[in-house]
Amino acid sequence: xQEKGLLxxxxxxxxxxxGTISLALQKENxxxxxxxxxxTRQPRKDEVDGLHYHFLKKEVFKNLINNDQxxxxxxxxxxxxxxxxxxxxxxxxxxxxxxxxIDIQGALQVRQNxxxxxxxxxxxxxxxxxxxxxxxxxxxxxxxxxxxxxxxxSEMELARQYDFIVINDDISKALEKVRAVIxxxxxxxxxxxxxxxxFKQ
Amino acid sequence: xQEKGLLxxxxxxxxxxxGTISLALQKENxxxxxxxxxxTRQPRKDEVDGLHYHFLKKEVFKNLINNDQxxxxxxxxxxxxxxxxxxxxxxxxxxxxxxxxIDIQGALQVRQNxxxxxxxxxxxxxxxxxxxxxxxxxxxxxxxxxxxxxxxxSEMELARQYDFIVINDDISKALEKVRAVIxxxxxxxxxxxxxxxxFKQ
Numbered sequence: 574x575q576e577k578g579l580l581x582x583x584x585x586x587x588x589x590x591x592g593t594i595s596l597a598l599q600k601e602n603x604x605x606x607x608x609x610x611x612x613t614r615q616p617r618k619d620e621v622d623g624l625h626y627h628f629l630k631k632e633v634f635k636n637l638i639n640n641d642q643x644x645x646x647x648x649x650x651x652x653x654x655x656x657x658x659x660x661x662x663x664x665x666x667x668x669x670x671x672x673x674x675i676d677i678q679g680a681l682q683v684r685q686n687x688x689x690x691x692x693x694x695x696x697x698x699x700x701x702x703x704x705x706x707x708x709x710x711x712x713x714x715x716x717x718x719x720x721x722x723x724x725x726x727s728e729m730e731l732a733r734q735y736d737f738i739v740i741n742d743d744i745s746k747a748l749e750k751v752r753a754v755i756x757x758x759x760x761x762x763x764x765x766x767x768x769x770x771x772f773k774q
Numbered sequence: 775x776q777e778k779g780l781l782x783x784x785x786x787x788x789x790x791x792x793g794t795i796s797l798a799l800q801k802e803n804x805x806x807x808x809x810x811x812x813x814t815r816q817p818r819k820d821e822v823d824g825l826h827y828h829f830l831k832k833e834v835f836k837n838l839i840n841n842d843q844x845x846x847x848x849x850x851x852x853x854x855x856x857x858x859x860x861x862x863x864x865x866x867x868x869x870x871x872x873x874x875x876i877d878i879q880g881a882l883q884v885r886q887n888x889x890x891x892x893x894x895x896x897x898x899x900x901x902x903x904x905x906x907x908x909x910x911x912x913x914x915x916x917x918x919x920x921x922x923x924x925x926x927x928s929e930m931e932l933a934r935q936y937d938f939i940v941i942n943d944d945i946s947k948a949l950e951k952v953r954a955v956i957x958x959x960x961x962x963x964x965x966x967x968x969x970x971x972x973f974k975q
Contacts, residue, residue, distance in 0.1 A: 700973055729973045737961035740969065750961060757958040760938035760951060768941065772901055772930045 576764050578665040580687050581605075581672045581755065584680040585695035585732075586725030588706040590741040594695060595674040597748055606664045606671045611637070614652035627657070645675065645682035656683070670755070677731050684734075691758050693751060694735040698742035700726065777965050779866040781888050782806075782873045782956065785881040786896035786933075787926030789907040791942040795896060796875040798949055807865045807872045812838070815853035828858070846876065846883035857884070871956070878932050885935075892959050894952060895936040899943035901927065 585591045599607055611627040613634050622628045629637075634653045637643050646655030656673055664671045673683065683690050697703035703725055707718045732738050737754055741747040786792045800808055812828040814835050823829045830838075835854045838844050847856030857874055865872045874884065884891050898904035904926055908919045933939050938955055942948040 696969070726973050729970065732966070732970070733963045735963060737958065738963055738966050738969070739961060750957065753954045753957045754961070756951065756954045757938065760940060760955070762934045762936060762939055765933070765939050768897070768939070769930065769933070772927050 576668055576766060578668050579670040579755065579758055580661065580665060580683070580690040581670065581758075582680045582683055582690050582692045583672060583674045583695060583751075584677050584692070585741075586677070586697065586703070586728045587721055588703050588710075588725060589695040589697045590706075590744065590747070591674055591695040593744060594739075594741065594747055594751060595672065597744070598672065598751060604669065606669050608656055608661055608664075608671055608673050610654055610675065611643070611657055612652060612654045614654075644673075644686050645679040647676070647678055654679075658686075661687075677728050681731070681734060689763075691754065692735040692737070693754060694732040694738045695747070696729070696732060696738055696740050697725070698740050702742070777869055777967060778890075779869050780871040780956065780959050781862065781866060781884070781891040782871065782959075783881045783884055783891050783893045784873065784875045784896060784952075785878050785893070786942075787878070787898065787904070787929045788922055789904050789911075789926060790896040790898045791907075791945065791948070792875055792896040794945060795940075795942065795948055795952060796873065798945070799873065799952060805870065807870050809857055809862055809865075809872055809874050811855055811876065812844070812858055813853060813855045815855075845874075845887050846880040848877070848879055855880075859887075862888075878929050882932070882935060890964075892955065893936040893938070894955060895933040895939045896948070897930070897933060897939055897941050898926070899941050903943070 583591045583595050595607070599605060609623065609625070609627055611629050611634060613629055613631045616622065616626070616628050620626065631653070634655070637655065637657070638646060642658050643655040644658045644661055646653060656675060656679065661671050661673070673680075675683070677694075680692050684692060697706065700722075704718070704722055707721055739747050739750045739754075784792045784796050796808070799806060810824065810826070810828055812830050812835060814830055814832045817823065817827070817829050821827065832854065835856070838856065838858070839847060843859050844856040845859045845862055847854060857876060857880065862872050862874070874881075876884070878895075881893050885893060898907065901923075905919070905923055908914065908922055914922065940948050940951045
């Protein structure tokens, strides 16, 4: 009997550092399978199909939506983004743990489909620190930064719907906390079917 | 605004080692308040009133029951045992974490009263190891050991109703897991009210 894997969902406002945490987790834990999102947007230079995204045509993506083959999806500025249900479902059935690094709306959609999913909200330590991080990225205009900041702040309220909040003031401490979540979730009764069986014999 | 404390409930069949774990947790974490149970049984030699138990007269205990002043209670071989609601409630309100080390039926009663309580089931690693531990205690007759073993095995099924199962095959590893549970429970949104407030200003 194979115990099902754990579905871990990392999300948070931009600038919170979920990308860094997700990357570090994958490196230290190769058995944690990262779901690659599907998108209809054009690949940027250096982006590899199947690694960074599954780059799909709009018709293909809409077909996936219509056939309920996406765990979550959204349209952002005319492009579609989503998570392939099949990859996640099959990995979990095989007993593999799966990690999704997706946006907040997507995470809350996943919860509907997988009530056992564990949602971690990666949060910036403060408003001022979030602003500094967005500025230091230096990719956005001032207006864009203020827009993102406003958006991030309003998204903070949604953190209440998550299982856990990891404040990312120090990357190694934040990682420690995410690791602890994985350890603790594995202590749930549903991961102990084999253990219970030996007491029945 | 004071964030409420965490109510941690440790239980498990006799021989699982919950006493050892509870003692170690208290030592390393003096701010974790251990609730002292009330009982109507006679104190054994070396047992100190208010430290090992609150030793109460039967009428006093029955009054506590009638006035809903016990979080959980049970009658075992003519003696009453229970947890004082007031101590637990006041400690939690003050923001202190509280630990209960109680039997399995009691733990499930606490869950009714405190849905936020975190229930940890300390489990023996196997049936044979449980038998050895009960034998090595050397305080019980063979019959008593078999009775306890049968009881422990049937209690294992109740572990499914707990939040977490900690298999105690190695005390330091088991302790590590209980520590991780405390760390992770503190990541819940309800412990972040002050944090949320700074994003609203």
